[in-house]
Amino acid sequence: MKRILISIFLIVNSFSVYGATLSVSTSPGLVSHSVSLNPPINVFWNVGASGNPGVHTSTVGTFRALPGNTGASIGSTINTIITFNIPSSNCTEIADTIFDCISPPEIIRIPADVLAFAGANRLTTIYYNRTFTDGVSATGSVQINLNFTVVNPEKILSITRETLRFNDNSTVKFIKPNTPLTAVAELKFTGTGLLDAFWEYATPSSTTGRAIFIRMNSIRRYLGAGGRVILQSPPLPTDITGQYLVRLQILKTLSNPNGVEFTNDLPDGLPVLRYTIGRKSSGGETFILPLIKTQFPLNNAFLKVDTRFNWQSVKNAKAYQLELYLPDTHDRPTINPSTNVGDKPIDDSVINNKRPSTGLLIPATETSLALSTLSREALKRGKTYYWRIIAIGADGHVLTTSALKKIRTP
Incomplete structure (x- = not known):
C-alpha cells in the first residue's frame, strides 16, 4: 500500500513540476449541422490539467474525417489560439495541483472548402479537433453530423x-x-x-x-x-x-x-x-495595337442610304471587315435620351457566340465604306444593331478591333 501511495505522489508531483494536459473534452460533444444554412457553432473546451503554475495552449483547430489526430486534416484550419492559465478564474482546482478548466465559447463557422470536400466525398460526419499542451498533450473533438438537405x-x-x-x-x-x-x-x-x-x-x-x-x-x-x-x-x-x-x-x-x-x-x-x-516584324519589333478608332457614324445614329463608316488605318492590316450584330433584347444597354448614348460602355459579351447579321470585307487600302443594298436588306427595320471594324493581318488573324457602337435602322 505504501508503494502505491508513493507512486501516486510521484506522478502528481511530476505533473505539478512540469505541467501536463491530462484530458480534453467538449460541450456539446455532438452537433447536427445544416450545410445549406452553415450557422456558427459554439464550442466550450473542457481541459483537465496539472501543474501550478501552468499554461495550456491550443494554437489551431483542424477538421478531419476521424476524431483526434487520425488521418489528414480537411481544408482550411481555424487559427484561433486558446490558452488556459493556471491559476485563473477559468480553472477550478479539484485536487492538489489538478485543475478542471472550461474555455469561453469558441465560435466556429465551417470553412467552405471543408464543406465542399465533405460533399464531394459523401462525408456525413466530420470532426473538429484541438490539441492542448503544456509539456504533455491531449486532443479533444466535436462530432459534427452534416445535413445537406436544403432547409430554406x-x-x-x-x-x-x-x-x-x-x-x-x-x-x-x-x-x-x-x-x-x-x-x-x-x-x-x-x-x-x-x-x-x-x-x-x-x-x-x-x-x-x-x-x-x-x-x-x-x-x-x-x-x-x-x-x-x-x-x-x-x-x-x-x-x-x-x-x-x-x-x-x-x-x-x-x-x-x-x-x-x-x-x-x-x-x-x-x-x-x-x-x-x-x-513581330521582320526586324523583331513587336507591334502592340490599340483599339481601332472609329470616326463615323456617331454612336446610336440612324442608318441611311448614304451613311459611311469611317475609321483610322491600322499598321500591317491587309483587310478590314465591318460587322453588324442584332443583340437580344435583354443585352441592350439603357439609352440616355439627353445624350443619345448608352449609360455604360457596351460589353463585348453581347455579341459573343452570335453571327453577324451582315457585313463587308474590303482591302486595307480603304478606311471608309457604305453598306451595299444587299447588306442593308439583311437588316430588320426599327432595330438597334451593334457594329465594329476588324483589322485582319496577312495570315488571316485578327490584329485588333474597334469598340462596339450602336446604329439604328429606320
Missing part, C-alpha cells in the same frame, strides 16, 4: 453578379507574345451551395466570327452564407498573334452528391474579356 429554398446558392478583369485590374490587354497573363473573376452570391464552373478561352482563329471556346480547368467550390468570392484562371495562352477571348463559364444548374442545388441568376450573356497579342 431562399438559401440556395444564387450568383447575382460576375465581373472579370486581368491580373493587373485592366479589362482589355494588348501584349507581346508569350507574356504571362491570367484573368480574375469576382462573383457575388447569396445563399449556400456548391459552385461548379470552368474557365475557357477562344483563339484568334475563331474570334472573327462565332467564337469557339476551349475549356480549361474545372472549379468546384462550396460557397457559404452569401458574400463574394475571387477566382483566378490558369495561365492564359499568349503564343499566337491576334485576339483572344476568355470567360468563366458557370453551369446553369447542378446537384452535388447530397442534393444541394445551384441556380444562376445571371443573364445569358456572360462577361467576356478580350486580349490581343501583337505581332
Whole structure:
C-alpha cells in the first residue's frame, strides 16, 4: 500500500513540476449541422490539467474525417489560439495541483472548402479537433453530423453578379507574345451551395466570327452564407498573334452528391474579356495595337442610304471587315435620351457566340465604306444593331478591333 501511495505522489508531483494536459473534452460533444444554412457553432473546451503554475495552449483547430489526430486534416484550419492559465478564474482546482478548466465559447463557422470536400466525398460526419499542451498533450473533438438537405429554398446558392478583369485590374490587354497573363473573376452570391464552373478561352482563329471556346480547368467550390468570392484562371495562352477571348463559364444548374442545388441568376450573356497579342516584324519589333478608332457614324445614329463608316488605318492590316450584330433584347444597354448614348460602355459579351447579321470585307487600302443594298436588306427595320471594324493581318488573324457602337435602322 505504501508503494502505491508513493507512486501516486510521484506522478502528481511530476505533473505539478512540469505541467501536463491530462484530458480534453467538449460541450456539446455532438452537433447536427445544416450545410445549406452553415450557422456558427459554439464550442466550450473542457481541459483537465496539472501543474501550478501552468499554461495550456491550443494554437489551431483542424477538421478531419476521424476524431483526434487520425488521418489528414480537411481544408482550411481555424487559427484561433486558446490558452488556459493556471491559476485563473477559468480553472477550478479539484485536487492538489489538478485543475478542471472550461474555455469561453469558441465560435466556429465551417470553412467552405471543408464543406465542399465533405460533399464531394459523401462525408456525413466530420470532426473538429484541438490539441492542448503544456509539456504533455491531449486532443479533444466535436462530432459534427452534416445535413445537406436544403432547409430554406431562399438559401440556395444564387450568383447575382460576375465581373472579370486581368491580373493587373485592366479589362482589355494588348501584349507581346508569350507574356504571362491570367484573368480574375469576382462573383457575388447569396445563399449556400456548391459552385461548379470552368474557365475557357477562344483563339484568334475563331474570334472573327462565332467564337469557339476551349475549356480549361474545372472549379468546384462550396460557397457559404452569401458574400463574394475571387477566382483566378490558369495561365492564359499568349503564343499566337491576334485576339483572344476568355470567360468563366458557370453551369446553369447542378446537384452535388447530397442534393444541394445551384441556380444562376445571371443573364445569358456572360462577361467576356478580350486580349490581343501583337505581332513581330521582320526586324523583331513587336507591334502592340490599340483599339481601332472609329470616326463615323456617331454612336446610336440612324442608318441611311448614304451613311459611311469611317475609321483610322491600322499598321500591317491587309483587310478590314465591318460587322453588324442584332443583340437580344435583354443585352441592350439603357439609352440616355439627353445624350443619345448608352449609360455604360457596351460589353463585348453581347455579341459573343452570335453571327453577324451582315457585313463587308474590303482591302486595307480603304478606311471608309457604305453598306451595299444587299447588306442593308439583311437588316430588320426599327432595330438597334451593334457594329465594329476588324483589322485582319496577312495570315488571316485578327490584329485588333474597334469598340462596339450602336446604329439604328429606320
